Amino acid sequence: MRISVALLSCALAAPIAGCGWQTGYPPPAVPRPADIHDFTTLYSQNCAACHGSAGENGPATDLANPEYEALIDDATLHKWIAAGMAGTQMPAFGKENGGMLTDQQVGEIVTGMRKQWARPDAFAGAQPPPYAQAHAGDAHRGQQVYQARCAMCHTHSRQEVTSPIYLGLVNDQSLRSIIIAGSPDIGQPDWRHDSAGSKPAPPLSEQDVDDIIAYLAAVRSSEPAYAGNVASPPPGPSEGVKREPTAPGPQ
16 A cells, blocks of 8 residues: 555644644743743743732732832832842842842842832822831730720631731731831731721821730730741841830730
């Protein structure tokens, strides 16, 4: 039985075509990690697991929150990505700190985040407390403000902020960012709308925020965090201000 040359050529060509490249030519080159500059790829490979594929609904900070994007400046955002954040689960991604990303790639992530999630006039003309704390807070007064403005949502619930386990995973700056900018993906209001029973109340002042953070820091320092029967390592130093000794909060 004779097989025509044309049929034989087609049979031989089929598996070659299916491979996507021709015999004698190398397959397409895989880009080196340092050569990747696409924001979507960089974000999905380095950030999405903790911050969510669309910048929200992850276990870490809601990056798609326009208020958070407006609160933090580029230099600080770049620093957290490159060097990590002490006292939290945020690792360092910059090469100079043991990570895989070049300084240029970190900058591209920051730029991409701004393009994706920053919104003009995110605070609608209101002036929020500053991102970084400049003054020591009063833990005793902070406990009072916490009870009046926060406890109704954060006591005996899955969002119990005073839990030593939770406080062992976040530092003062993380708490401050959430209090000021809120976290829409979990229904956490910002500093303007944090009030008992959604009743109208004046926005939290800078001093209110400072004092709440001092109270939560006192609770953190008064009791070690535990996961089962194994003590967690103590949180690293908080960013920002040196604190005066404060009285511990309730156990």
